[in-house]
Amino acid sequence: MESLRQQKVNKLLAKELAEIFRSESRSLFGGGFITVTTVRVSPDLSSAKVYLSIMVVKDRTAIFKLVQDQSNVIRKKLGFIVGKQLRIVPELMFFIDDSLDYAMKIEELLKK
Numbered sequence: 001m002e003s004l005r006q007q008k009v010n011k012l013l014a015k016e017l018a019e020i021f022r023s024e025s026r027s028l029f030g031g032g033f034i035t036v037t038t039v040r041v042s043p044d045l046s047s048a049k050v051y052l053s054i055m056v057v058k059d060r061t062a063i064f065k066l067v068q069d070q071s072n073v074i075r076k077k078l079g080f081i082v083g084k085q086l087r088i089v090p091e092l093m094f095f096i097d098d099s100l101d102y103a104m105k106i107e108e109l110l111k112k
Contacts (some may be wrong), residue, residue, distance in 0.1 A: 006041050013050055014039040015083050028070050032063040037097040041090060048090040051097035067094050
């Protein structure tokens with residue numbers, strides 16, 4: 001069970017990371033459409049699992065590799081934004097959220 005503090009930090013990080021991905025999409029990620037679906041912060045707030053949905057690109061793995069390579073830049077930009085609200089900016093670990101693909105696959109199977 002997540003604490004109230006974790007829930008607030010999850011929402012804050014999701015909001016600010018979404019803004020970073022929106023504003024820096026062209027310069028850092030080649031114009032890929034990246035959305036933050038979920039953020040899960042550890043109980044000590046030192047690390048965060050960030051689940052991303054990558055759409056409107058031909059090679060999702062290449063864009064995801066760019067995101068992982070730029071994780072330090074993303075964390076630094078996040079630190080400038082939330083530095084006054086959080087004592088420690090969490091270490092970011094990125095994962096691909098494939099729940100949309102899974103839902104589309106299930107829907108396609110149900111149509112048959």
